[in-house]
Amino acid sequence: MAYWLMKSEPDVYSIEDLEHDRTEIWDGVRNYQARNFLNSMALGDMAFFYHSNIKPPGIVGLMKVVETNVIDPSQFDPASKYYDPKSSKDKPRWHTVKVGYLETFKTAISLEELRKIFSPEELWVVRPGNRLSVMPVGDAVAEKLLYKIQFA
């Protein structure tokens, strides 16, 4: 089982929204590196939910992958901001996963805190200028995070 970190702007979709919806297709990723990570996810993988573009940004909860190889429906929807006219139904460009809500942490772990605990090599989200919205999290890093949350 692998761990991931997935970013979302809470104005667009927050952990509270996911708690309400229980499961949701993680749509709108339009970056190939991020998509490749989505493609390599397996059932039961865990993902940290990261709130971006908010004060303070940080990890706010945990979710799990409940369905893999989901074709992102927004790529075919001309009304969607994620519409991709270059994608076709026979050859969809954008696959994603469906995630399920697990928990919202009592205390979020802010980016500032993450920078104190982890090096940029350990955790990509603390890399300066990092813009990737889906990234792997190493087992050791994930365990540290989960341990920290337990005693927060």
Next chain:
DNA sequence: GCCAACGTTGGC
């Protein structure tokens, strides 16, 4: 609101 980082696009 600013701006650095950086991915994508398109002209050549």
Next chain:
DNA sequence: GCCAACGTTGGC
């Protein structure tokens, strides 16, 4: 295939 222009992300 190069690279300048452009657009987006996301922290501050």
